[in-house]
Amino acid sequence: MRTYEIAVIPGDGIGTEVMPEALNVLERVAEVCDFGIKFRNYDWNCETWLRTGQMMPKDGIDQLSQSDSILLGAVGFPSVPDHISLWGLLIPIRREFHQYVNLRPVRLLPGIPCPLANKKPGDIDFWIVRENCEGEYSQIGGVFGEGTPSEGAMQTAVFTRYGTDRILRYAFDYARKLGRLHVTSATKSNGLFHSMPYWDSRFEAIGKEYPDVRMDQYHIDILAARFVMSPERFDVVVGSNLFGDILSDLGPGITGTIAVAPSANINPERAYPSMFEPVHGSAPDIAGRFIANPVGQIWAAAMMLEHLGEPEAAGLVMQAIEKTLENPAAPRTPDMGGTAGTRELGAAIVQNI
Amino acid sequence: MRTYEIAVIPGDGIGTEVMPEALNVLERVAEVCDFGIKFRNYDWNCETWLRTGQMMPKDGIDQLSQSDSILLGAVGFPSVPDHISLWGLLIPIRREFHQYVNLRPVRLLPGIPCPLANKKPGDIDFWIVRENCEGEYSQIGGVFGEGTPSEGAMQTAVFTRYGTDRILRYAFDYARKLGRLHVTSATKSNGLFHSMPYWDSRFEAIGKEYPDVRMDQYHIDILAARFVMSPERFDVVVGSNLFGDILSDLGPGITGTIAVAPSANINPERAYPSMFEPVHGSAPDIAGRFIANPVGQIWAAAMMLEHLGEPEAAGLVMQAIEKTLENPAAPRTPDMGGTAGTRELGAAIVQNI
Ligand SMILES: CC(C)[C@H](C(=O)O)[C@@H](O)C(=O)O
Ligand SMILES: CC(C)[C@H](C(=O)O)[C@@H](O)C(=O)O
Numbered sequence: 001m002r003t004y005e006i007a008v009i010p011g012d013g014i015g016t017e018v019m020p021e022a023l024n025v026l027e028r029v030a031e032v033c034d035f036g037i038k039f040r041n042y043d044w045n046c047e048t049w050l051r052t053g054q055m056m057p058k059d060g061i062d063q064l065s066q067s068d069s070i071l072l073g074a075v076g077f078p079s080v081p082d083h084i085s086l087w088g089l090l091i092p093i094r095r096e097f098h099q100y101v102n103l104r105p106v107r108l109l110p111g112i113p114c115p116l117a118n119k120k121p122g123d124i125d126f127w128i129v130r131e132n133c134e135g136e137y138s139q140i141g142g143v144f145g146e147g148t149p150s151e152g153a154m155q156t157a158v159f160t161r162y163g164t165d166r167i168l169r170y171a172f173d174y175a176r177k178l179g180r181l182h183v184t185s186a187t188k189s190n191g192l193f194h195s196m197p198y199w200d201s202r203f204e205a206i207g208k209e210y211p212d213v214r215m216d217q218y219h220i221d222i223l224a225a226r227f228v229m230s231p232e233r234f235d236v237v238v239g240s241n242l243f244g245d246i247l248s249d250l251g252p253g254i255t256g257t258i259a260v261a262p263s264a265n266i267n268p269e270r271a272y273p274s275m276f277e278p279v280h281g282s283a284p285d286i287a288g289r290f291i292a293n294p295v296g297q298i299w300a301a302a303m304m305l306e307h308l309g310e311p312e313a314a315g316l317v318m319q320a321i322e323k324t325l326e327n328p329a330a331p332r333t334p335d336m337g338g339t340a341g342t343r344e345l346g347a348a349i350v351q352n353i
Numbered sequence: 354m355r356t357y358e359i360a361v362i363p364g365d366g367i368g369t370e371v372m373p374e375a376l377n378v379l380e381r382v383a384e385v386c387d388f389g390i391k392f393r394n395y396d397w398n399c400e401t402w403l404r405t406g407q408m409m410p411k412d413g414i415d416q417l418s419q420s421d422s423i424l425l426g427a428v429g430f431p432s433v434p435d436h437i438s439l440w441g442l443l444i445p446i447r448r449e450f451h452q453y454v455n456l457r458p459v460r461l462l463p464g465i466p467c468p469l470a471n472k473k474p475g476d477i478d479f480w481i482v483r484e485n486c487e488g489e490y491s492q493i494g495g496v497f498g499e500g501t502p503s504e505g506a507m508q509t510a511v512f513t514r515y516g517t518d519r520i521l522r523y524a525f526d527y528a529r530k531l532g533r534l535h536v537t538s539a540t541k542s543n544g545l546f547h548s549m550p551y552w553d554s555r556f557e558a559i560g561k562e563y564p565d566v567r568m569d570q571y572h573i574d575i576l577a578a579r580f581v582m583s584p585e586r587f588d589v590v591v592g593s594n595l596f597g598d599i600l601s602d603l604g605p606g607i608t609g610t611i612a613v614a615p616s617a618n619i620n621p622e623r624a625y626p627s628m629f630e631p632v633h634g635s636a637p638d639i640a641g642r643f644i645a646n647p648v649g650q651i652w653a654a655a656m657m658l659e660h661l662g663e664p665e666a667a668g669l670v671m672q673a674i675e676k677t678l679e680n681p682a683a684p685r686t687p688d689m690g691g692t693a694g695t696r697e698l699g700a701a702i703v704q705n706i
Contacts, residue, residue, distance in 0.1 A: 225606025
């Protein structure tokens with residue numbers, strides 16, 4: 001029997017509350033589809049940092065590399081500065097494992113109230129392909145003139161051709177795979193004088209390899225506005241690390257699915273494990289009450305199954321999610337206007353598999 | 354009689370079509386309020402660049418400095434790369450005249466269909482204060498290794514304490530002026546390792562000078578989503594050049610007013626002229642047909658009157674805009690679902706003064 005070993009990092013806050021529901025779902029679907037699944041639990045989080053000064057052990061990356069995939073909850077807690085906690089765990093995993101694609105669906109689901117007027121399931125359905133290893137997220141820079149009137153900070157973004165071309169190719173390939181031959185690029189070449197004109201020139205160059213794919217591009221400011229005004233027009237949207245980050249929270253924002261949307265950090269060559277997580281963060285404001293919506297974590301697990309080569313299992317999980325959400329009698333967490341807890345909603349989804 | 358000299362730069366595309374309507378409005382309201390207004394026309398645009406290689410003459414800034422204020426249409430045209438046209442005209446004006454504040458209203462107006470569900474005029478009403486002279490918009494950087502496999506581009510953002518503190522103070526002061534004691538800061542300190550932690554530390558430091566003002570901050574990704582999910586919660590939102598840019602297109606996006614919203618580039622010390630423009634661009638797709646909505650340009654003129662010290666005139670213009678928009682029988686341009694042209698809508702607003 002084929003068996004997958006999954007590294008499980010619940011992390012902080014509601015990460016630890018939603019994770020058990022995803023593991024229940026995975027165990028159930030493994031039974032139904034007849035494959036084995038083993039979890040290795042890693043309790044690395046902000047508490048680890050407060051205790052040891054590190055978010056994960058020195059050989060953390062080595063440990064994770066033994067697994068087929070990584071399922072992550074959420075990282076970050078108020079007592080630890082965000083740039084410490086994230087750059088100590090989430091970002092090193094993305095980079096050391098060359099997970100240079102961050103893939104996120106933007107999809108209006110049944111049973112989830114949409115903040116946009118006059119939209120119904122099916123109207124909004126596209127994908128964001130985000131560069132996940134370089135660009136604006138860099139440690140190049142620092143504070144200068146500290147404590148003097150000429151104090152300031154610098155931050156340098158780096159776009160390599162290597163890193164830019166591979167994410168653009170992934171986006172075009174993904175459009176072909178979906179059979180939706182249209183890629184939109186996020187730019188800001190009118191303001192960011194060097195990086196974005198370069199990005200645009202690579203988009204144009206790589207696009208020539210895909211003459212069957214329609215291309216367009218928008219500056220990030222108007223693109224964000226168009227997500228709200230005309231979300232129907234998108235198929236695959238490709239953006240840099242920062243622009244992809246913004247668009248892939250805004251996307252779930254327009255579909256009412258911030259608590260529900262998943263995020264896949266993929267190494268397409270499969271030389272390293274990929275990592276799957278919900279889009280939402282650790283949500284300290286509601287942590288400890290077991291009222292967080294587990295659907296984002298469960299949907300992330302479904303994307304993991306797809307990546308592992310278990311499309312049937314992935315499909316069963318997605319069907320169970322949709323069936324649960326569209327049933328008005330099913331438990332609903334407070335973010336969906338209900339009063340149910342994390343565990344009730346999780347259990348309902350398990351039952352629907 | 355007090356008289357204002359206004360430098361008028363219609364620019365490109367629909368900029369040249371909406372500008373005459375704003376000038377008509379200004380002439381009319383000057384008559385009603387009994388002050389003088391003189392226009393100096395500057396035909397600087399992308400055609401100038403194609404002809405001369407420069408967007409404006411060498412002494413362009415000197416010429417403009419003779420005026421009390423600048424009214425700009427829109428800059429940019431497809432045959433000229435955006436980063437050339439903008440860095441040759443719009444951005445130098447902002448910088449040479451120390452217009453370090455970009456102030457933009459986000460307001461749901463009567464008669465404009467809102468893309469968000471269940472919102473009515475009054476529900477969305479806040480201000481964006483954007484840093485307008487430094488930050489991510491920089492010319493520091495370039496392409497390296499051109500033509501080799503290790504090719505790439507770098508782009509450095511610079512945040513000085515001088516530039517950061519003054520925009521933050523403006524935001525806090527503006528909150529006090531409005532009597533809405535709440536400032537929200539846009540950050541991304543979890544991803545942008547140096548610049549945004551620095552921004553956050555200055556926000557905290559300057560906030561201490563304003564103990565009466567409530568402060569909160571969100572990462573730009575979730576902040577963009579919250580503009581869609583809960584726009585009621587904002588009063589004054591302050592952001593860097595790039596984040597402010599994105600949020601101040603998204604804001605008009607959620608209120609359906611992309612074609613209608615204005616943008617004020619302000620030098621608060623009044624040592625230099627300030628500049629007023631619509632948020633929309635030159636819109637090459639509809640240029641030449643005189644169907645563009647002139648309200649953004651006219652509202653920009655109203656913000657200019659306010660800045661010049663003519664609040665009564667500014668109020669009359671705003672009332673005329675609102676009266677026109679809420680009248681179902683008034684002319685409506687195609688972006689508002691009508692069939693009227695730029696001139697008809699402009700004339701209707703003039704009549705309502
Ligand atoms: C045209 C462009 C350079 C400009 C900017 O990004 O500042 C525009 O988007 C704006 O917001 O005024
Ligand atoms: C937590 C943060 C560093 C992260 C990011 O910006 O990449 C998050 O927002 C995400 O999108 O996964």
